[in-house]
Structures are given as C-alpha cells and as structure tokens.
Amino acid sequence: MAHVTVIGGGVVGLAVARELRVVRGHHVTVLEKENGWARHQTGHNSGVLHAGLYYRPGSEKARMCVAGNASMAAYAREHGVPVSVCGKLVVATDEAETGRLRDLAARAEANGVPARAIGPDEAREHEPAVRCVAALRVESTGVVDFTGVCAAMVEELTRHEADLRLGTEALAVRRAPGRVEVATGTGVVRADALVNCAGLHSDRIADLAGVRPRARILPFRGEYYELRPDRRHLVTGLVYPVPNPELPFLGVHLTRMLDGSVHAGPNAVLALRREGYRWRDASARDLVEVIRFPGTWGLARRHVRTGITETLRSLSRARFAADLARLVPDIGPADIVRAPAGVRAQAVLADGRLVDDFLIELVPRQVHVLNAPSPAATSALEIATRVADRVSSVLN
Template structure:
C-alpha cells in the first residue's frame, strides 16, 4: 500500500505493480499530484548541485535519463534544452568553479563558458562567467502523473482519491492495517510518500521520525507575453551552498511562458499557498519544534527577512531577476502562483540536504523528497521497491 498520490507515490506504485505486486494507493485529496508535484517548476534537473555519492546526486543523474525516456515512450511533453548557471559578480566565480567540479564528479555534461559565450545562449544575460549544463530539461510532471495513473489503472491497481489514512498499526499476522473513514485496509507492506504530511504519517504508524517537515512557500511571477523574448531557456544564479534553495531563476516553459522565482518564505500552513492560508495547528507544530527556532536563529536575519520583503515587493523581486537579465523590470512581471516545499529539518536546526528514507518492519517512509525528487521519481521508486522486497 502506498500513501500519497504525487509523482513519487505513483512511481513507487507503478514500480511495485511491474514487479507483480497488487497495489493500493491512498490520496487524501480529490485529484492526483495536488501539492508539490502539481506546483512544481517542471524542470528536469541534471544532478549538478548535489554532493557526489549522495542519494540526490545518484538518483537525479539517473533520473534525468529515465524520466525523459519515460516521457518520450508515453508521449508526455518534454524538451531537453539545457540551462545556464551564471555568476553575476567576481566573488561568485569560485563557487561556479566548484559547481563545475561537482558536475564532473557526478557525470553531468557541463562546461564553463565566458560571458560572450553565455550570451550566445542567452543574449540578454549579464554575467562574469557561466556554466552551461546540457542535460537540464523541462517537462509536464502532472502529465507524467496522469500517465502513471493510466498505467496503474490498466494494471488493476486499487486507486483511491479522497481517502485519508486515519490510523496505522501492525497487522495481527504481519503486514499493516490502515484505517480510513470507511474501512480498515490490510497490506503486506506500507510505503509512505505523503510529502508535506510524511512525518505525521510516520508518527501515525508508530515511528519517531528523525526529522520534521517545515513548509516553505515559493512564490512565482511570470514575464508578460511581450517580454518573453528576454529569456530563451533556463537561467539560474550561483546558489548559496548553505541553503537548500537554488535562488530566484528564470525558466522558459513548454508553452513558451517564462516563469520567474521562487523566493522562499515560511508557509503558515502545511499546504498554504498564500499568506492568508493559516493553520494554528501547523504553526503550533513549528513553534514547538526546537529545530525551527535554531534554524530561525541562523537564517532569519538577513536572509529570511529579505525573502519576506521580496514576497511583498514586486520591485525587489524584479531586482533579483535583473541581476541575471538586466532588461527585466517590475513592469515586465505578473504574479503567477506558488508552491510549498516539504523541507525536512532535524532537531538541531540543520536542514536535511539529501533524500531521507527510513524503514520499520513492513514499512518504508520517505521523509525528505523535495527537488529533485520529481526528476528522480522513477529511481526513488526502484530503490523503495527493492527495500519493500527485502
């Protein structure tokens, strides 16, 4: 049984189904891919940023190939367009060189290019150096999920929307029992892919997870149609290596629109896509968790404050974009939407920077699977299926 109907949960269910397992998928919402997957930037990541040998590095490099192959096999829109990571000042060049070394260590096709060479890819970009990453792409992850649902349906999987897991306990004769609002379901094994609710599902199953989910909202703008010509592909800044976020960037989508963002602010609700979305329970959970206070002490000033200011100021948001493409002004962008990242945080305040998967008897819990989890979904699924079959 799989709890969670985002791309990771559906990929796990499909992989188990291919291995001859009877699979049930529970999703509490009325549609598939309702949260992180459905609010994704739709980028197929190359595996550039991640520590060599980590889950993220291995699974995103392999996932970059497998998700593109899947899309091409099943007719899902995808384009391998490459991207530029640009250093906008000399102080960022050492970090850019480190990224190039990490790309080589991870087997990612990338090369450092001069400012003039960068402008051959992106004529409007401003930089003192750049890294060209060829294998980055864009895809429709919701369409990937729709295809997985179709494949699962054809395999006679038991797919249940609007069905929350309300209780989990070991079965009397092994396996697990999961209570829903209407019945108790039994399964040989449980896989928790609940994303923003993954730590709560783990607790429901009797585990004490090593990390807690703290939700961060990322807000997007998009370029007005008449200004889309300013960006040909994907333009990213050199990221701050101490943060899990890649910084505000520009992404040309499959339909030709250009998305800009996201910033990163604390969400006031686990599934809160606006400042008005507030959950006292979720806020209380954050307030009670020592790791959240330790994180705030480290990053609230000036980093966190600047993110909040950018959330309320279109001018500040545009200024961040103008560091990459100086022609972008606040008059060129309009609000587009937002997503919420399920960031796992340890009690000491450290951010979990790799995929985190914990196991118990007849249970596998995916407790940290933010970006590049969508890129890596088919690889995560193979890993989990191996765990379940042990």
C-alpha cells in the first residue's frame, strides 16, 4: 500500500487520513502545526450539521453536503459523539423576501433536501418568538460536536497505527522521483503522495509544493454573540434569515447549541491575519499579501456595500442585535454577549470572484484541497472519499 502524508489536522484532514488508513489501508502520516487537533476552522465553527439546500444543484457542495448530512450524523452516533437533528426555520421577515424564499425551496427540492414552505402560524409552533410572513422548515439540519468527531477520528487512527504528529509544521515540500518530501522542524517526511488540507494556509502549502493555485485564500472573521442565559428560551432550535444568493455567507442567525446555549452570528469581515480571531490580531505578512492580491480589490468593488455593512455590524452590538431582532423581535442589545469568533478560509479568484464550490487541484503525487469552507465540516466524510479516489489517480 502507498504511504500518504496529510497536512492539516482539522475535520477534513483527519477525515481524509481516516479514509486512507482505516478504510483503504494506506500508510498515513498527518502533520498538524498546532499542539492539538481542530484548533482553527473546525474548532471555531457554529457546529451546524447543514442540510444542503443553499448550494447550486449539481455542485460538489450540494451533492456532498446532502450525503454528508447523513454520513456525519451516522458517524457521530456510532462513536458516541453528541448530535441532534432538530431541524431549522429559514424565515422571510417581509414580503420582499418571499420570492427568494420560494427560490430557496425550489433549490432544496432540486438537491433532495427535505424542506417545506409554512406560514407564520406554523412557524411559531416551532419557534414561538419568531416573526415572519413565511418560512421554510428544513427537517434534516442539526448540530453536532465537530471537535468530538475529530477526537473520534484520532482515536480510530491511533488504533490503526497512523503516524500522527502534532506541533509539526510543514516548512518545505519537494518533489523527488517516485515520492514527495516534506521538511519539518524535526526532519523530513517521505511519502508516495501528499494531500494538502491546510485550510487557512492551503494556498501557501500549494506554493511550497510548486503548485500555482488559481485562487488565493482570504480570511474572513465570523464574529459571534450568544444570548444571556435568561434569554435562551427565545430560541428552541435554529433560525436563519433568507440569504443573499450572491454571497456564500448565510447572514447572522440563531443556533441552539448542544449545551443549551444560543449562539448568534456569524457576520463576515476581512481578518487582518490568517488566524485573526480579534480586530487586534494583525500580521504584516498577511496584510501585504492581501493588499498585493488583485482579487482583494476586485472583491471590494463587487461587494463594497456589503463590506461596509458587515464592518459596521462588527463594531456595534446594537446593529448586531437589530439584525437578530428582525428574526426574533424580543432580542435587544442587552440580551447578547460576545462569544469566541471563527475565521473562514475563503478562496477568491484574481478577478475578485468568490469560489463558490469546493476546489481540489491535482498534480502528480499531490492533491490540494484549496477551498473547503462551510459546509466542509458537514461534508468531511464525503470529501475524504473523493480525495482518496484522487490520491489513487495521482499515484498512477
């Protein structure tokens, strides 16, 4: 069997390693630069098990998310990881949004997602505090402990004697005859193939490997609030707005977590560092890359109004609460408190267009996962199957 090096220890990297080692029997080494697993996108996301209704029919996101909704829930249950498939509401708060809600219902049907249009009275049966003129009830949406999923995968990989290396950053990548070599601070890892699942740094790993990716990563911070404990009763499940179809972000929404807390968000603002979880987290290197990348300016021209709105909401709790109050009118600024933020690795093309689907690029003996934001966590087991298939193709 082949020996494969996987760079990245989030849910996608671990799922790929599991597929290669546990399912297919390859020898696997996983390199993770942090001293723990799932420290970035996986460990900072909203924990939502997505249904797959938002994505373009026939796209990788649509197919993998619908399948991943079932496979991830089944994996969590099999391994004792907390999961709850509680359903959600997507709500139109005025008549102007009902057309987009109908379009979303049609997309859900095309993608095979169980969803049905309901009126405001039935919506309040699910969420008594919600305000809307119409809603879409999506039964297969849920919440899951993705960090727990990663722990279960690590346990499986350990039992199957995979080589798991924390605190091991990939510093250089070299192609050699019949293999790929990765230099780290503790030595060189030699393997038959390389899989890059580095998330926020995936384009940089591709650069190290001599691959010129057709998209670059821009980091978008998603900021969260949560409802104060005495206001959690206002939300019983998940409540989402009707999204802007031109953007991959779903708008600030409300999610009852597995522990009973209710998270609100995220927004989307350009982070000043690849791992910039706060405004004061800044990196000169990262900022220079962002400024020099033509796609940054193309993106700004395309979405200047949205960018201003998101930034103002980031700086104002009152604005954040006002957007939540469109969904649940009883929420006010005093009802929410700051919660930890996440950073989304969003691939952007040189002309400023956002890559709206998963992006995987192949070269001999290498597979690079270059765009895997939401719903990648939901889809991780399906992405792993696809990537493992492609490892076989790059070895031949």
